[in-house]
Every structure is written in C-alpha cells, then in structure tokens.
Amino acid sequence: MLRLFLSLIFAASLFGTVSVKAETELWGDYNGVTLRVKLIGGGQYENLYNEVIPWWEENTGGKIEIVTQKNHFELDKEIKKDIASGNLDFCVASNHTSFAAQYGSIYTDLNGIMPASVLADYTPLILEHSTVDGRLVQMPRHSDVSSLYYQKSLYEDADNKANFKAKYGYDLTPPDTWDQVKDQSIFFSNPPDFYGTQYVGKEEAIAGRFYELVVANGGALFDEDYRPIFNSDAGIESLEWFIDLYNAKAVPEGVLNYLWDDTGLGFASGTIAMNLDWAGWAGFFNDPENSKVAGDIGLIRAPMGSGGLRTGWSGSHTFSMTESCPNKDAAASFMWALTSNKAQMIEARGGLSPTRPAIWDAIIAEKEAEGDEFMLMVFETFKQSLSLDAFTPPLIPEWIEFTNVLYPELQAAILGDKTPEQALETASKKATEIMEDAGYF
Amino acid sequence: MKKFLNGPWVLLLPTVIVLACVVFLPLLISLWTSFTPFKLTRPDTLYKFVGFRNYERLFGNYDFWVAFGRTVLFLTIALNLELVFGLGIALLINKITYAQKTLRTLMMFPMMFSPILVGFQWKYIFNDNIGLLNNFLREFGISPKPWLVDTFLANMSIMAAEIWSSTSVFAILLLAGLMGIPKDPIEAAKVDGCNSWQVFKNITLPFLMPFIFIAMTIRSLDVARAYDIVQMMTGGGPAKRTELLWTLISRTGYVDAKMGLANAMSYISIFLSIAFTFFFFYKLMEARKILSYD
Numbered sequence: 001m002l003r004l005f006l007s008l009i010f011a012a013s014l015f016g017t018v019s020v021k022a023e024t025e026l027w028g029d030y031n032g033v034t035l036r037v038k039l040i041g042g043g044q045y046e047n048l049y050n051e052v053i054p055w056w057e058e059n060t061g062g063k064i065e066i067v068t069q070k071n072h073f074e075l076d077k078e079i080k081k082d083i084a085s086g087n088l089d090f091c092v093a094s095n096h097t098s099f100a101a102q103y104g105s106i107y108t109d110l111n112g113i114m115p116a117s118v119l120a121d122y123t124p125l126i127l128e129h130s131t132v133d134g135r136l137v138q139m140p141r142h143s144d145v146s147s148l149y150y151q152k153s154l155y156e157d158a159d160n161k162a163n164f165k166a167k168y169g170y171d172l173t174p175p176d177t178w179d180q181v182k183d184q185s186i187f188f189s190n191p192p193d194f195y196g197t198q199y200v201g202k203e204e205a206i207a208g209r210f211y212e213l214v215v216a217n218g219g220a221l222f223d224e225d226y227r228p229i230f231n232s233d234a235g236i237e238s239l240e241w242f243i244d245l246y247n248a249k250a251v252p253e254g255v256l257n258y259l260w261d262d263t264g265l266g267f268a269s270g271t272i273a274m275n276l277d278w279a280g281w282a283g284f285f286n287d288p289e290n291s292k293v294a295g296d297i298g299l300i301r302a303p304m305g306s307g308g309l310r311t312g313w314s315g316s317h318t319f320s321m322t323e324s325c326p327n328k329d330a331a332a333s334f335m336w337a338l339t340s341n342k343a344q345m346i347e348a349r350g351g352l353s354p355t356r357p358a359i360w361d362a363i364i365a366e367k368e369a370e371g372d373e374f375m376l377m378v379f380e381t382f383k384q385s386l387s388l389d390a391f392t393p394p395l396i397p398e399w400i401e402f403t404n405v406l407y408p409e410l411q412a413a414i415l416g417d418k419t420p421e422q423a424l425e426t427a428s429k430k431a432t433e434i435m436e437d438a439g440y441f
Numbered sequence: 442m443k444k445f446l447n448g449p450w451v452l453l454l455p456t457v458i459v460l461a462c463v464v465f466l467p468l469l470i471s472l473w474t475s476f477t478p479f480k481l482t483r484p485d486t487l488y489k490f491v492g493f494r495n496y497e498r499l500f501g502n503y504d505f506w507v508a509f510g511r512t513v514l515f516l517t518i519a520l521n522l523e524l525v526f527g528l529g530i531a532l533l534i535n536k537i538t539y540a541q542k543t544l545r546t547l548m549m550f551p552m553m554f555s556p557i558l559v560g561f562q563w564k565y566i567f568n569d570n571i572g573l574l575n576n577f578l579r580e581f582g583i584s585p586k587p588w589l590v591d592t593f594l595a596n597m598s599i600m601a602a603e604i605w606s607s608t609s610v611f612a613i614l615l616l617a618g619l620m621g622i623p624k625d626p627i628e629a630a631k632v633d634g635c636n637s638w639q640v641f642k643n644i645t646l647p648f649l650m651p652f653i654f655i656a657m658t659i660r661s662l663d664v665a666r667a668y669d670i671v672q673m674m675t676g677g678g679p680a681k682r683t684e685l686l687w688t689l690i691s692r693t694g695y696v697d698a699k700m701g702l703a704n705a706m707s708y709i710s711i712f713l714s715i716a717f718t719f720f721f722f723y724k725l726m727e728a729r730k731i732l733s734y735d
Binding site: 076077086102193195201202271401402404408411412 | 676
C-alpha cells in the first residue's frame, strides 16, 4: 500500500445544508500517475465524472485519461474484445453486477486493496452481489431496482373509480398484485391513444422482466445445478401475463422493440397509465419541460406475483480495477472517489439510488429540508424496494448468453407465433445446451 | 538470389507485405478460429481445435438458414429498388440545367449520416406510439400500424431506411455514367426518328450497364453497413422476424462472445458475397463486351 494513506474523518462532512455521516477517505499523492479508464457514458452517468475527476486530480496530483465512454452494452463488447486481444491497458472500468461474472479473472480482488474501513461504508448485501467466486471485483456506484410509476389523476377520477368497481368488483387503487396491474391496464387502455402499461420487449430487458415475474409467481429460472426449470407453471403463468396484455392491446403494439428509453419516453408522453421503471427516471418524469405527466405521478413498490413475492430484479452499476493496472493504489483511490459520499450525493440528487446507507439518510433529509415531496416519495419508495424486494439475476458468466436464447422465444409467444409451452420448451432446450457446454452438468 | 533482389518482386514486396498483414493474415486467423470453440472472454479456447464442429452445428441450425435466406431476399430487393430509384434520380438531375451542382450535393446528404444515426431516426419515425408516421396517420383518422412488429411491415421499414440512406450512391455513380455518354449516337437516333423511350432503351441504358454493375458490385459488398440500421431499429426482432446474418453474427460473436461460431457463420456467408460479386462482375464483362470496351 505504498503512498496510500487513510484518514478517518470524524467531523461530519457537509453537502449543501445536510450533514452526512463520516466516511473513510482514501487520498494519496499520485503526482505523475495517469490512470487510463473506460467508463459508461450517457447523460445521467456523466455528471459524476465532470465533478469527481477534477476533485480527485486536485487532491492527488494524478491524472485521469478517459479511453472510452460509451453505453454499457457497447462497453461490454469492447472489454470482451480487449480480453481476446490481451490488450488490457487500462486501470479502471465501469462494470455491472449482472455482467461481472463474464470477465473471468481480469479484474482484481479488492479485498486486499480496499481497506475494511472503506468497505464498511457500503451496504453489505450490495458488496456481496459485487463478489464473483469469492473475489470482490467491484465497487458499487448505484443500485437499480424497479418501482411502479402511475398517473395519480386516473385513480382520483370518480368515474374511473365507479366504472372499475362495477366491472371488476374491487376498488380502483394503485395495484398491489400483477393481476391487478393486468385488470387496470385493460381498463385504462384506449388504443391507439392511451395504454394501461408497457414493458421492455427485447434482449436482456424482457428476459429480466420475465425472470422477476417467474420469481414473484413462486418459480425459478434454474435449479441448484443450473438446470433450466422455468418451463413450469410459474413460467407459463408469467409469460401469459405478457401475452394477455399484448392481446388485449393494453400495451403499445410496438412494445417488443422497446428498451428503457422507449418506455421512459412513453410514460413521459402521457400515453401510459402505469410504468414499472428505474429510479433514475424520476426526475425526468417530474420535469414539466420533458414530461406531460409532471406533477401527476404516484409511485409504489413493484406489485406482487401469485407466489406472494414482489418483482425485484436488481443490480448495481459498479467500477472494477484490472489485474494489469500498474498503479493499484491510485486506482483504488480513484474508485473510492467515484463511489464516495460526495459522489453518491451528486448521483442521488439526480434520482439514482446510492449504495451507501449514509447517503440514503442524507438525501432523504435533504429532500425533507427542501420540501420536495415528490423526490422524498421516490427515495422512500426505492429504499423500501431495495431493502425488501431486490434480488439479482443468477450471477453467472452465461447470464447474457442465456437471455439471448430466452428473449426471442418470449417474443414469439407474445406475438402468437408459438404457444407459451412451445416457446418455453424451446428456450429451455437451448438454455440446457448453454449450461451443458459451460460444464455445469 | 541476386536476380530476385534486382527483379520486380522487390518492388512488389511492400505491397505484398501490407496485403498479407491487413487482408490475408486476419482472414487466416478468423478461418482458424472457425475451427475452434473460441470465446472472447476465454482466450485459451483459441488453441483448441474442434474440426468442423461449428460448421456441423450451423448446417443443422434452422435459425441460421432462415437468417441466411432473409439476407439474400433483403439484398435482392434493396439493391434493385436502390437501382431503380437511383437511376430515376440520376436521369432527372441529368436533365436539369439550373442548380445541378447544388442538387447533386443535396442528394448526397443521406450518405453523410452514420448508419447508427439513420437507424435512430427511422426507429423514431416508425415508433408505433410516439413515432412521426403513426401520429401523422392519426391526424387523418387512419389507424396506426405496427411498423416494426409485423413481419412484412418491419422488413419493409428497415428496407425503407436502408434505401433512403444508400440510393444516392447509385444516383451518383449513374449520374457520372450519364455525363460520360457521347451525345452523337443520341442525336443520330433522334434524327432517325427514335422517341425518348427508344433512345433510353437502346442507347442510354446499354451505355449505363457497366456503371450499373459496378454500382451493384460496390453496394452488394458495402450493404452490410446496414447492420447498424437493423440493429438500431429492431435488433433482428421481434421474434427473429427481421433477423439478418449480420445481426445474428454480431450477437453470437460480440454479445454471446462465441467468436469461433460467429466466424464459421461469417465464412459461410462469405460465399453469399462471392456469389453476388461474381454474378455482377460477369454481367459487367458482358455489358462491356456489348459496348466493345474490351
């Protein structure tokens, strides 16, 4: 740990008007050191770099060279190519708990590098999710779990309440189960002008949504040996939920091409009643310049499936350090800065969910002090969702490859090209091949 | 040895070395990987020879052959439509005497957009909920269409984006051809009483045929640039309804990281490119013979 020193700060740091619990800082003198980094890009991610990189450079004398800044899927491809070519000439890279297992041993075990007192500042469960084969290969930046946004006025409308009760026999309130979401979506829909809900319809996105519904319905994707078991009653029940909404035209017809931007922009356009989405969209949805539903948004934890569990597909954006990094102390210091109290407050103000318990308290206190009831609701809801409902996908290298054989079959069933049983049977066979090839059984 | 060092081979050597490094070596390496279970994330698999296993898997892979067939169909329709539209534009611009240079520049605008941007634009235009086209239809009381979902509409939508993006390549090449046609035979034909259609069919078109086949050859090799457009608009979906070889190979190689299998797919699909190129070169030679160029 040359040139690395720790300083325990006992006085509370101040961010704006709200005090944050003390943290262990990880500064050092890195004059003359240049760290090459590969980062996830995009509007909501880049504020952090604009503030933290100059801060770190000023405090350490080191320099940061951003080699790459692109979306996570493109970054994933680039890093795979780097592994193949053996060209790992960077120190720090953005990572994700769902992706990390794919990268083998290119990233360093941080257990020996990050002091225990630094690690103690993060939520232990998130650090556990950042661990691959017993090696802590990621420092968590922010966590994601979905909650259900809805247009409040629809639930306050007296006609809607009366008509819904007459048709379905129970009160119209924000849904507590996915069956209620289905009823209410069909009730609210008036295609092609207005839809009850929507879902991301392709790639890992729909595979993840299917996965969390299978779990909420009491099923699982794999058994203990990683044999696929989603071709089950819970699997079929989950897939039928997607199919029923599609057939009832309660979701837009093009939903199978939608990814996160499409669902986010769709809800902001005011044409969607309910939208299961990430915390990072909250500020955008409530901004009158960008959103027609600003000021009319309610938010609840994700509804429950028939198994009594809420959907809680979760993951964390993280940073990792390469084994080949020539200056690991500097890289550790930079990773600490990127996930420090200061950094997490910057991201939390944009609506992202922190990975440090102290920042949850601080951001909630800050929003209370500002009287920002909307963001207060957002943070309180997502805090509950993360602590009570969140679960990760299987943290295995084959996750992305598995989702690539699953999603076309889900789409085929939703479009009516196959029955749910046929689709899940085919996906199950292909998934079995992947797991066999990977040597699980 | 001395004879060799003084001969023309020495002068050719730099070219041979450069070609070997940038063309043959990568081709040989990718050919080798197609006989291995090479995964990008496990570099050690590059050295494990598995013979024709990847190829055997592909010959029994229904999804691959459907994507192969769809790619042939896509190429055939897109290239022919681009030719027809490009020819029409070139003929019209060739007739214009005022602001022709400005129009030629404007015509090239679509080529200046990156395919990723073209994909984004057209994805937004064809979005079923907030897209321009469906909102336009709603204004006139016409029910919106699932442009990027229905098998026929989705393939046509992708083709529309590709044609918009690349028709100007044909137009530019054919306009160059039109400008190079000698005026004498055309004037002689008109003096002999030929109408415009007869002049076009019997003089202009035969003169243009070499340019048409050169344009076809260039575009058939270059059309894989449409990968970005397809990836942005549908990603080959939904339910593989718009899956082309390029999206399948890219996903297999870079997302699933199975580069050995992806390269086997590429080598099979290379035959498709060779077939198209051979066909167009054959037609080019025939067209030149008719014009007695050779």
